[in-house]
Amino acid sequence: MNLTLRIWRQSGPQDKGRMVTYQVDDVSPDMSFLEMLDVLNERLILAGEEPVAFDHDCREGICGMCGLMINGDAHGPQRGTTACQLHMRQFSDGDTIDIEPWRARAFPVIKDLVVNRNAFDKIIAAGGYITAPTGSAPEAHSVPVAKANADAAFESAACIGCGACVAACPNGSGMLFTAAKVTQLSLMPQGQPERYTRVIGMVDAHDEAGFGGCTNAGECTAVCPKGIPLTTIGRLNRDYLAATTKRGDTPGT
């Protein structure tokens, strides 16, 4: 396959950045998308040019490092797939492919296609944890959990924090990520003590980081590589409404 790539190049946070066109020939349809970028980078290095910077780690779709806007789709055209698991057979010979970084004020570009996702860490730090001791694994049956709750919590816990939801959202909102983390913990007995301070803290941290507001548009769940459902946002909303009527500093409430 011979492809034309239009890639966002930006030398650093201060640079304005621009789309640059590259020709990549002899691409195997069995390559992953990131392997195709590796091939491009090897050729750029041999030609004495600066290689294209992009995030990646496990390359098996579980770490959440990779994230590219490919032809306007977060993680590319295949649903439920991260960019590293996307194969070149999804494209045709002679295609022009546009590759851009996630675009959000809360995700500033560090270089080329690499963005800083610290804002997600700040949301987690504001409540995405439990205070139970985590020394050794407890006896599995000492705390019963309803099967439906365990399944729904697991579904939300599949979130890898890649940021595709923010990238695809017309409002630049990170609410699907925040809701996945809130849901995962609030469905578990271990997550109950901080249930209502968690949701307030995480939504405040989300807003402070400069993400937009959620309008339930549903673009996020369409591109999520882990298929986090939009219903998690309903769970967050319900917890948030309940939290605003509770006062954490009053015993017995």
Place this chain on the structure above:
Amino acid sequence: MAVTGILLVLFLIAHMLGNLKVFTGAMSFNHYAEWLRELGAPLLPSAGFLWIQRVGLLAAVLLHIGAATVLALRARAARPVRYAHRKKVRGSYAARTMRWGGVIILLFVVYHILDLTTGTLNPIGDPSRPYANVVADFAPARWYVTLFYTLAIVALGFHLRHGVFSALRSLGQQTPRGEQRARAVALVFAVALCAGYLLVPFAVLTGLVS
């Protein structure tokens, strides 16, 4: 957004049911309009109920637009650099047209009040003869009025298609099966309301109501 939207939706339902009284004849329709003015008498002065309703609706509309403006400004600020290549819609079309749809509906409401409440833009414009006002308004010669009315109602349908679902979600709808139900309710409600509002102008246009 959700609470003010629900208030406005309640008004839309009452207004649609009132409109459909046009099929019961001129006497009955004019009498209904008169009854609205006298509602609450003798406790309330003439048109007292209408003014309470107007103030309430105006507050709901202003708060609704205010919340929408805050969301739109936040959305704009949240993505300072735009995508060079952006897929148009992966979620729902209705969700992506909420803002422009809302502006179209607002412009229509302004026109609609000048037309059928104050009578300024109506060919008859007599507040004591609402039936005649409606018939004159949608006369075949004034097809452009009917066209604008239809466009605004379709925009309203799209607005409600996403708005009703989104309001239920904002108020805590959280199960997958409930999501399917909420989407179905939103769709059926939007279509039913559109049909109810469009019946009147098209009945006048085809001579069914004259």
